[in-house]
Amino acid sequence: MTTETTTGTTTGTTADLTTDVAVVGAGPAGMLLAGDLARAGVRVAVIERRTAESPLTRAFAVHARTLELLDARGLAERALASGTTVPGLMIWNHAVIGMTDLPGRFPFMLITPQYEIERLLAGRLRDSGAELLSGHEFTGFDQDGDGVDVRVRRPDGTAATLRASYLVGADGVRSAVRAAAGIPFPGRPVARSVMLADVRLTEKPKDLLSVNGVREGFVFIVPFGDGWYRIIGRDHRNGDLPDDAPVDFEELRRLTRECYGTDFGMHDPRWMSRFHSDERQAGRYRAGRVFLVGDAAHVHSPAGGQGMNTGLQDAANLSWKLAAAVRGWARPGLLETYQSERLPVGRTVLRTSGALTRLALLRSPASRGLRDLVSAGVTRVPPLRRRVALNMLSGLGIRYAAPAGAHRWTGMRAPDVPLAGGGRLHEALRGGLFVLVTDAPAPDGWDDRVVRVAPSRPGAASLLVRPDGYIAWADEHPGPGDVERALTLWCGPARAAGLRARSPQGVSGRPA
Numbered sequence: 001m002t003t004e005t006t007t008g009t010t011t012g013t014t015a016d017l018t019t020d021v022a023v024v025g026a027g028p029a030g031m032l033l034a035g036d037l038a039r040a041g042v043r044v045a046v047i048e049r050r051t052a053e054s055p056l057t058r059a060f061a062v063h064a065r066t067l068e069l070l071d072a073r074g075l076a077e078r079a080l081a082s083g084t085t086v087p088g089l090m091i092w093n094h095a096v097i098g099m100t101d102l103p104g105r106f107p108f109m110l111i112t113p114q115y116e117i118e119r120l121l122a123g124r125l126r127d128s129g130a131e132l133l134s135g136h137e138f139t140g141f142d143q144d145g146d147g148v149d150v151r152v153r154r155p156d157g158t159a160a161t162l163r164a165s166y167l168v169g170a171d172g173v174r175s176a177v178r179a180a181a182g183i184p185f186p187g188r189p190v191a192r193s194v195m196l197a198d199v200r201l202t203e204k205p206k207d208l209l210s211v212n213g214v215r216e217g218f219v220f221i222v223p224f225g226d227g228w229y230r231i232i233g234r235d236h237r238n239g240d241l242p243d244d245a246p247v248d249f250e251e252l253r254r255l256t257r258e259c260y261g262t263d264f265g266m267h268d269p270r271w272m273s274r275f276h277s278d279e280r281q282a283g284r285y286r287a288g289r290v291f292l293v294g295d296a297a298h299v300h301s302p303a304g305g306q307g308m309n310t311g312l313q314d315a316a317n318l319s320w321k322l323a324a325a326v327r328g329w330a331r332p333g334l335l336e337t338y339q340s341e342r343l344p345v346g347r348t349v350l351r352t353s354g355a356l357t358r359l360a361l362l363r364s365p366a367s368r369g370l371r372d373l374v375s376a377g378v379t380r381v382p383p384l385r386r387r388v389a390l391n392m393l394s395g396l397g398i399r400y401a402a403p404a405g406a407h408r409w410t411g412m413r414a415p416d417v418p419l420a421g422g423g424r425l426h427e428a429l430r431g432g433l434f435v436l437v438t439d440a441p442a443p444d445g446w447d448d449r450v451v452r453v454a455p456s457r458p459g460a461a462s463l464l465v466r467p468d469g470y471i472a473w474a475d476e477h478p479g480p481g482d483v484e485r486a487l488t489l490w491c492g493p494a495r496a497a498g499l500r501a502r503s504p505q506g507v508s509g510r511p512a
């Protein structure tokens with residue numbers, strides 16, 4: 001295989017390419033996944049039909065759990081520097097779902113254009129050594145017991161085949177990988193003729209993401225923090241216009257006045273567009289050696305800003321499992337847990353973003369009155385408000401099923417606990433490996449898969465944390481052999497005894 005360099009991106013050609021994992025799509029989900037795999041030492045080829053950065057500003061909200069995931073890759077500070085933070089979401093012009101009492105380092109939403117997150121992930125992908133086949137289009141695949149033959153159309157129009165052990169479809173809502181795998185994508189349209197505009201406002205609205213829906217339609221206002229605002233609105237009086245119907249700026253101003261009592265002095269639209277959104281979910285996330293992540297697996301309304309966030313979390317869940325399978329230490333059934341863990345999360349996201357959209361679409365005064373009353377009640381009670389923020393928006397409330405008899409923390413997100421010596425757990429995850437936090441004696445032989453650190457508080461519970469930041473095993477008082485059993489179950493058999501544990505990247509805590 002040969003490589004050539006174009007505009008700083010290493011671009012492969014497809015002659016005789018064999019690889020461990022082929023990823024179709026260099027959107028946010030595909031880039032995070034491929035970057036993780038390459039950093040884990042897995043050979044990965046990314047097939048992307050675009051040849052330039054996507055000019056679209058779709059996602060704008062990055063939630064707390066996604067920021068933790070970026071932090072575990074050393075990218076959170078740069079993500080934060082690219083945008084602004086807001087402390088919550090104001091609904092129906094009076095009720096606030098606040099994020100300020102969320103646990104963790106990121107008790108807010110980051111508002112930043114999707115292309116900023118994509119740039120960060122693209123930089124990491126470039127540095128990771130993954131092969132980016134830009135200008136290549138996926139056209140189909142055949143799989144057998146050992147691997148997948150992935151067919152692509154090269155930039156010059158000729159066909160080529162890549163041989164990979166696994167194939168991942170991160171190719172968005174119209175996923176050709178999903179279609180070729182014969183995976184159904186059932187669902188329905190949820191909102192048509194939704195207008196988008198990036199504008200300036202003379203009058204500053206509250207420093208929050210806000211949405212209000214009235215009889216005539218709904219309007220979302222998103223502050224980008226640099227004087228620009230994204231306005232997303234639907235005017236019911238127009239019925240269902242096609243996506244290419246022009247947006248009338250005066251209409252958007254009028255609708256904003258109807259929703260908020262003012263148009264905030266809206267002026268200078270720099271970009272206007274229209275879109276529709278569907279609610280759909282793949283019936284399966286896996287077909288043999290083929291997996292789906294991101295919009296290829298689920299799509300829903302942008303209300304609540306969950307699509308990119310959920311796709312990035314799918315990718316983080318799958319990457320270490322695929323790396324384990326390629327490197328030969330995945331326990332039986334590990335790859336199957338990608339679907340069993342992520343499909344229910346996707347279903348919940350469809351339900352919650354759909355509920356928010358339907359509440360914004362309510363037209364009868366009686367239903368809107370009830371909506372306003374209930375929302376005000378919920379957001380005034382701190383534990384309820386916290387639950388909504390935690391479970392419906394931030395992603396911090398996600399937990400995965402634990403086997404019977406497991407410690408009650410198993411499957412929960414690992415909090416960013418301090419480590420002996422001053423580091424933090426989420427920094428210790430930057431090596432892309434499991435992290436064993438323990439004071440207990442721990443055996444050698446897993447140093448290629450596990451970073452060992454000590455808790456800052458002597459005698460604290462021992463934890464084995466998965467590379468995606470969820471607790472695999474916990475024990476307050478591990479007995480002789482307990483740590484070894486957990487390591488063997490999750491990380492496969494030990495290598496030859498006597499190997500020394502290595503210090504985690506970026507962590508100053510002493511190895512336990």
Ligand SMILES: Cc1cc2nc3c(=O)[nH]c(=O)nc-3n(C[C@H](O)[C@H](O)[C@H](O)COP(=O)(O)OP(=O)(O)OC[C@H]3O[C@@H](n4cnc5c(N)ncnc54)[C@H](O)[C@@H]3O)c2cc1C
Pocket residue numbers: 024025026027028029030047048049050054058059060061062114136137138139170171172173175176196275293294295296302304305306307308309310311
């Ligand atoms: C108006 C709007 C607002 C939104 N706001 C938010 C928000 O605030 N927060 C949020 O989390 N999400 C939001 N979303 C959703 C978010 O934009 C998507 O969920 C996200 O882009 C999905 O990422 P992905 O990597 O799965 O797919 P994509 O970003 O769609 O990337 C897929 C990639 O695959 C490539 N590709 C496709 N087919 C092929 C092929 N056959 N061969 C090779 N390459 C191929 C494409 O070129 C593309 O680069 C919003 C969406 C919209 C429309």
